[in-house]
Amino acid sequence: MTAGALVATVIGIASTDAAECPRKDALGTSRILGVDAKTYPRVGLKSFPQTLPLADREVVLTFDDGPNPPTTSKVLAALAQECVRATFFLIGLHASQHPDMVKRIAREGHTIGHHTFSHPFMARIPFDKARSEIDRGIAADEMALHGVSTTTPSTPFFRFPYFEGTQAQLDLLQSRGIAVFGSDLWASDWNEMTPEQELKLVTERLAAAGKGIILFHDPKARTAAIMPAFLRYLRENGFRVVHVVAAGAPQKNADAR
């Protein structure tokens, strides 16, 4: 066996181990969907005409604005308990403040997307400043993840704060091969409400939509509080979780260890 084959074998074994769930009745991640910006430059019906090719009862879980260790750690624990993989769109400033939490998100197998450096209203600032927000955000996330300052994202996924971007900004991201994520439904967890109200709202919206990319915010305590019950709802109602990764990427964050 060549050294290369040995490495491939070892990675293969590690990947199998990571995919196994210790709890046999857990929700689990049903499949992995590779997304590339050429095929899916912009997804999410709340903002765009196209979304991801999800079957009925398939959902993609996304969490914006973290990391925020007290609440993000609760969300991660709930996802781990059900062996579910999600995508976190990080604010660069927060990533630079909590690099260990960024590494933990990646180590636990989740996808890391980008959400600017300081979460401005992108359509209300000059183009150069908006481009700088995109680049500084990516650089801060990559520095936290890998200790490398680069504006080329490991996972080329981006979401606009407030879903607000100009055509020029959309074109810029497309030219750089970065897929822009909107969402198909959301929990409205930025509004004041009790956890019980949020759980009722998001499960009703999901029941009506039947599938889709769901937006939560992991810094919100009410969202962290409902995550175990929300994942239980998915399991008991026949929903399946799809994990989105960069097309062609290894289906495991081995490089984040």
Ligand SMILES: [Zn+2]
């Ligand atoms: Zn946001």
